[in-house]
Amino acid sequence: MVKDYGQFCGLAKASSVLGERWSLLIVRDLSVAPCRFKDLHEGLPGIPTSVLTTRLRDLQVAGVVTRVADELPGGGVLYTLTPHGRALQPILDALGRWGAGTMTTPQPEDVVTDASLAAALRAGFQQGATDTTTSYVVHTGAATAWADATPDAITVGPGAPDRPADLTIHSGPQLRAVLAGELSPAAALSSGAVRIEGSPEVFERFVRTFHVPLTGAAEAVSR
Incomplete structure (x- = not known):
């Protein structure tokens, strides 16, 4: 049962839909595919x-998620975002950037x-960090995604695409330091923290294209 805060307030209504544990992560995953x-x-x-x-079930009642038939043979049912749910994407991205601003080193249990x-x-x-179109595949730990x-x-999408990429990246948690600007592309490659299939120039373009700096709160959170 979705909790209602009894307030005629947009934030209260949004929190009643998305404030339950796991709800935001479900919407995050469905916003990807x-x-x-x-x-x-x-x-x-x-x-x-x-x-x-x-x-x-609660997200369906709220009009955020719907069920559709998978077009693949034997695919069954897919959960997907409604237009109302897809409107959350820029909000999810902003929340993701906000949260990532305090992320430095993952905890042992983090996946x-x-x-x-x-x-x-x-x-x-x-936006505007590159003047060309580039395809990337990123492997970090057991996770893979493409962009x-x-x-x-x-x-973007989860997993590996069914086509070659301009650059494939293999890295662990050190990739966070690269995207934060704490570790230069050249240092990441020379130290072995990152391995690539492609040119160093395209890796430098990747780092310009995807950038999430650490905030002043990162030091306090990491203590």
Whole structure:
């Protein structure tokens, strides 16, 4: 049951829909790509099946999520965002940038998923940072995502695309320092913190295109 705060306030109404645990992450994953229930469950480590079922039902009642038939043979049912739900994308990206501003080193129990990596790339996209179209594949830990960047827009997806990329990146948590501007592209490559399939020049373009600096709160949060 969705909680209502009893206030005639847009923020209160938004919080009643998205404020329950896991709700924002479900919407995040669906903003990257429609998902089957099984894929959603596997992509949200730690969420009980019963909670996922409840959250999806509440989001459907709120008009944020809907169910559609998968066009692939034997595909079953997909969960996807409604137009009302897709309107949350810039809000999700802004929240992602805000939260990433305090992220330095992951905790041992922290995981990166395909969808969370794709969403992070979308949130970090710097419009106008490049004057060409470039395709990227990023592997960090067990997670993989792809991004196609133009000067004005970004398209992302979970997993590996079915086509070659201009640049493929292999990295661990050090990639966060690169995107924050704390570790230069050249230093990341020379130290082995990042390995690439492609040219160093395209990697430098990647770093310009996806940038999420650390904020002043990062030091306090990391203590």
